[in-house]
Amino acid sequence: MPKLDRRSLLIGSGLLLSAACSRQFATPGSAAEPDRPLPIPTLLDARQQGQVIALSAQAGKTSFYPGRPSDTFGYNGSYLGPTLRVHRGDEVKVAATNRLSADTTVHWHGLLIPGELDGGPHQPIPPGTTWRPNLPIRQPAATLLYHSHAHGLTAEQVYSGLAGMLIVTDQEEQGLGLPSDYGVDDLPLLIQDRQFQDGRLMMPAGMMTAMQGRRGDTILVNGAPNPLAAVPNRLVRLRLVNGSNARIYDLSFSDGRGFHWIGTEGGLLERSVALRSLTLAPGQRAEILVDFADGRTVSLVTGPDANASMMGMMGNTGMMGGRSGAAGLTSMTVLRFAPRPMGNSGARTSAPDLLVPRVRPDPAKAVRRRRLVLNMGMGGMMGAGGGMALTINGKPFDMGRVDERVRLGDVEIWEVSGQMMKHPIHIHGVHFDVLRRDGGRPDLLDQGARDTILVKEPVELLIRFDQPASTAPFMYHCHVLEHEDNGMMGQFTVS
Incomplete structure (x- = not known):
């Protein structure tokens, strides 16, 4: 496992401090930075594409701020990728071409498919080659995502732009009458925090970055800072995806209005849940219904990130280098909504109470218990030799080692815990309760x-x-992507 020494820590903290102090561009929501229309990613519907979807991972230039181009990656463009929509029961052929200078992958995060199709580190796409998986879609409607999962390069490639939304739809969902006009009353919202210096995207580095994950001073939605979404003055569906490397969002509306939570990573809930705030960790997704019938402009905001707050407290003892953790310590605007009259007078006006029934596994049928501990160091943050130890059950990730072996069709109970901070654990190839x-x-x-x-x-x-x-x-790992890249990952077979 790569080790990060004290010198890397000081360099990384210094770079972040320099960026925070030298940044001259207006922060989102300030008077000097105008609202920008929310970009809506191109929708590629597999059925309309003849069940063939072509993706190209490529380098490009993206101007997040006018006249300040940044080096970025994207799928079929310079930053992020199109929204892919697939239908339950279909078979979808994908042609994923790597036009980068390094290996990459395309991981279908949340798609229930066999391990060889998963797009994890065992399915690398070398530069100049094309990967052609045939994806069987056999799961309920849900909001998923796809992103790079290249061994040791996941954090850097996702931060640079290799991510996009993947939507599964089915007849049961369509029969509920939920808002479904893509980009109008059914909005894809891929939320990220990124660090900028003089209006250009920068890549934080160093030991503190490895420990707390890359964090930024600016929130982007679908790749745009300070976005304004024009929405109908009626019920609107928001598909929320946390595409950040490390930040946890505590989402609510600036006027305190409530909303209805209708979907998780695995699909629609059995019943809608009335909420006023929602926590979203890296890799998590949520679908919510929001009523904009009052016509008032309102903002989706996020509270401070508790994980960044923990690191900020460490900064008081001199380990943070001051400002480097500050981006997660304050409340920030995610995006603003401007309701206006739009057509479709027959649209649903209230959230449904009942959504979709679901059969859960029976805990009494569990045949085995396993225990996973996401470790940060040995009783502290530093491992042997002054480097950081990020492991699971004390073992750093090894591509050649199978950590767990599971029988196909079995039900198991996994107890997972984390050290030092909250960790978003992601398990490939499964849904769990x-x-x-x-x-x-x-x-x-x-x-x-x-x-x-x-x-x-x-x-x-x-x-x-x-x-x-x-x-x-399959992989299981912390979805703080820097933790994953530096050893907090394991793998398991199912046969």
Whole structure:
């Protein structure tokens, strides 16, 4: 596992401090920085594409601020990728071409498919080549994402732009009458925080970056700072994807209005849940319904990130280099909504109470318990020799080692906990249910079928393993991408 020494720590903290102090461009929401129309990614519907989707991972230039081009990556463009829509029951052929100078992958985060199709580190796409998986779509409607999962390069490539939204739809969802006009009353919102210096995207580095993950002073939605979304003055569906490398969002509306939570990573809930705030960790997704019938302009805002706050407190002892953690310590605007009259007078006016029924695994049928601990160092942050140790169960990731072996069709209970901070654990190839959190009942936001969940205290996950992974293993890892790249990842077979 790569080790990061004290010198890297000081250099990385210094770069972040320099960026924070020298940045001259207006922050989102300030009077000097005008609103920008929310970009809506191009929609590629697999059925309209003849069940063939072509993706090209490529380098480009993106001007997040006028006249300040940044070096970026994207799929079929300079930054981020198109929204892909697939239909339950279909077979979708993908041609993913690598036009970069380094290996990459395309991981279908949340798609329930066999291990050899997963797009993890065992399916590298060398420069100048094309990967052609045939994806069977056999799961309920849900909001997913796709992104690079290249071994040791995931954090850098995702930060640079290799990510996009993937939507699964089915007849059951369509029969509910939910808002479904893509880009109008059904909005894809891929949320990221990024660091800028003089209006150009910068890549934070150093030991503190490895420890807390890359964080930024600016929030982007679909690649745009300070976005304004024009929405109908009626019920609108927001598909929220946390595409940040490390930041946890605590989302609410600036006027305190409530909304209805209708979907998790695994799909629609059985019943809608009335909320006023929602936490979203890296890799997590949520679907919500918001009523804009009052016509008032309102902002989606995020509170401080508790993980960054923990690192900020460490900064008081001199380890942070001052400003480097400040981006996560304040509340920020994510985007603004400007409702206006639009057509479709027959659209639904209220959130449905009942959504879709779901059969959960039976905990009594669990055949095995496993325990995973996401470790940060040995009783502290520094491992042997002054470097950081990021591991699971004390072992750094090894591509050649299978950590767990599971039987196809089995139900198991995995107890997962984390050290030092909250960690979003993501398990490939499965959906799971939260059975217990810290020995008690799950939290309100733990419900539904999940593939990514925040842990620090022990959390028990009930998992049924229905997808084979014998020729290529599945991953489980922290979705703070810098943790993943530096060793906080394991792998398992299913056969």
